[in-house]
Amino acid sequence: MSMLETYFAQLEEGLKKKLERKTTARRKFIYEISRIGGKMFDDNLSSAWTTVFVPFEILNAMGVAGNFIEFVGAMMAGAGIGRQYLEKAEAAGYSTDSCAYHRTIVGAALEGIMPEPDLLIGASCPCDGGIKVLKRIGEIYKKDVFVINTPYEYTPESLDYLVNQFKAMIDFIKERTGRDIDFDLLRQSIRNNNKAREYLVEALELCKNVPSPASSNDWKNFIMFVLLAGSEPAIEVARIYRDEFKEKVGKGLAGLADEKYRLLWIQNRIQFKNNLINILESKFGANVVIDELNYIYWEPMDEEGDPLRALAIRQITHPIIGNIDRRLDVLAMLGREYKCHGAINPAHWGCRQSGGARYMFKEALREVDVPVIHLDVDCVDERNFSEGQIITRLEAFMEML
């Protein structure tokens, strides 16, 4: 068993035991995610490495277990083992100016600790780096990469273009694995998505309550939910979140006891172990009540029509795609509706699509009286993390609030 396989197996085992003692939404979520991680090593499934916004429902309906590379990068940082792979990537010539989510995975692939993927599928959005790194991984394993050109704008033509690419992706998978798509399964996953969506929307609505029933940790890295999308466990996880928060609100229980400040978190959390959340909670009573990326921006999917079309619409309407307007609207809306006192922008090092927009974030949130702090952190590379300096800035910001 490789180190990574062991890691996921242990994670799954540990959480299973904890769940037997007490079921919490967070535990259930991480448990299901660890099982996804473990699927990478399941010989009955074909494995696909992807970038984050790829339709996993299609993969699952073809017996392909997908994992997005940023997820693995984040896992490694969280487990404290990312550093050696970063160094490996840098020794191979990958610049330290690039995003560490991607550098970690390239280093891991070069080091050979990852199981060889059967398929590589990447999308051009949300960023250039992801698809580039997937190409590099393709060269390491001598495999072609299927590229999904995510259209910039939602028009009838661009939707057709995307749907046709999904069809081409299905052919790509068929050619290489011999697996065909089960459209019944796919349609079921659309229905499952809608069910899960209902619960999630409710759960997120409940967090608008003052105080929020959720603590900063409950929703951490919830972006990983995309891996579960369309599955039965997804519905379960969503329902448990909804139930847990409903109960807490009913009983007047807060996620963070004595919540004084409510914060919006922009883009991704910091993956390696650090004290920021602790300090926010213990010193300032500050709670991250909403993560930008957790917002359910997509309408319920069309269960009667073409499932590929429904999935394409969800992909093409993501706020992070195309121009910045949708994203700014979402941020302002969240800041306002969740009654946030402030917003934290970790401004992940090497992230151009968000780095180029940081003034626009600040401006958009200023319109709703939510001040923003830009932290300039590398969310994945702890070697560059000067905790003292970051904490000082954070504390100054909180004092300002």
Added chain:
Amino acid sequence: MYYAGIDIGSLSTETVIIDDNEKSIAYNIFPTGANSKIAAQKSFNLSLELAGISPDNLQYIVATGYGRISVPFASKMVTEITCHGRGAYHLFPGTRTIIDIGGQDSKVIKLEDSGKVIDFAMNDKCAAGTGRFLEVMARAMEIDLEEMGPMSLKSEEEISISSMCTVFAESEVISLVAQARPKEDIINGIHNAICSRISAMMERIGMEPEVSMTGGVAKNSGIVAKIKQRAGGKINVPDEPQIVGALGAALIARDIANRE
């Protein structure tokens, strides 16, 4: 006939004079200070004095280093990469890889069997991975630079200094000192940090034996020991690692003069 090589670095300037048999007859190491032109002239004059010759006895002069452009009396300018290559190869003909860690930059140079440079990598943008890093840390720990090598060899515990940036690393070191961690261990950690800065360059170019070290930091026995480990257990270090650039320049001066 004699030949001279002048290496004007940002911190120190060296002049080496050799004879027709490629033998070094005089050298000096002079602080560059604020004016490289003056430093070059002074270092040059000093070596002439030590050699007991006059400028007329010199057939060719090559200038190298960051300040090579400030030597109006030089016959030619050649980069320090080529000069370090030539100098190290002369001292250790088995050299195929050179690790040069100077005051302000670090380089890895690859040679082919004939001694010709075929590849190189440089870091001159960032203090981490250069002698400057050591200076900053020595100051933070209130010890002399020269003590760092011997002290580090007595280290018993591995300490990791995680920050990439010299400025952040300095505050890390200060807090380690405040925690009363043994200085030997802290210095060893600092040496580890420098080596990891250079390791990316070393891996990119490759550490083909024999590996030779040049530059002022080669006087630090602790760092030499670590690089030796990465080099597979064997490393060449000249008695005077700081003058290799100037020596190479002098040898190149002789090569050119003999061609013409």
Added chain:
Amino acid sequence: MVSKKNPAEPKEKTLTGMSRMGWFCSYTPLEIIHAALLFPVRITGHSDPIIKADSFMHPNMCQYVRSCLDTALAGGYDHLEGAVFVNSCDAMRRLHDAWRKYISPGFTFIMDLPKGRSDADYGYFRNELLKLKNALEKHFSIEITEGAIKQAINVMGESRSLYHKLSDLQKENPPLITGKELMQLASLYFTVGPYTWNKTAEALFKQKNDAKPTAVNRPRILLSGSPIHNPDIIGFIEECGMDVVYEDMCTGSRFFDMIVENTADTLLDLSRAYLDKSPCSRMLMIKERTKNIVDLANEFGAHGIIHHSLKFCDTYLYDVPQLKRHLTESGLKVLLVEGDCTLGSFGQLKTRIEAFAEVLND
């Protein structure tokens, strides 16, 4: 924040008073802009320290994008009627957003750009070209005829042949034209337009072709990588002791490296031509890119390659390890440098470039 527009001094005198349309990326269909009777002006940013743009964008975006924003914020592009953007990369995407919000908008349009060459990709890009055409027609109340587009294709085709004729002069040993001169000629194209430029290029060719070579035999290199807009940088490299006998950048040769077919569907012809041309790193076709570089290096007798990547340019940065390996395997000596496309950063690279010249000298 929104700066006033000033009437422009037309530099191109063929048709006086033509409105100027800015553009950035070499995948912008200039043929359509010409056919709209607009004068395309390549936006090149500047090479100086950034003054205002860093308040709007994180400093770890490339110098090109930041300097474009910088110049625009200072009113440097107020004389343009607008700008056509291409979704070439994340940084350009954000530049477009900042442009819409903080610069006097005028006509602002962004085209999407696929990364492939399937029929679906050609069709999709053709539709983007159509959208641009429609948007220009609407904004300027004009009609862009098929004939006008074809005429633009022809005159630009002439420019391309002329450029190649001049570029081929560098195959001689020593080259009959310097890398800097050729780059100056390329840059001229982006400010004077094809009609004037074609005449200038023809005259230059005659002059250079008949002249005796004056340069001494020096190491010959091919320059590749991120766009360098400033010919002085090529000059600087040549002063370090080598001849830049070819550069494969979108600000130079790769801009002129395109063949447009002539079928009944002009927009599809353009779509195919743009997607088929020698690829920028953002197209993900690294094998083809590397092969092109090696073939060109051999064709032009280059001994080595200098690959310059713009700091913070992800598309080029991620290629570097693979590129170096492939190019080295082909037997060519390779120098990888990273800069910010300013002469200042090249000054710092001087030692490396000179050392490379020494390595190349046999």
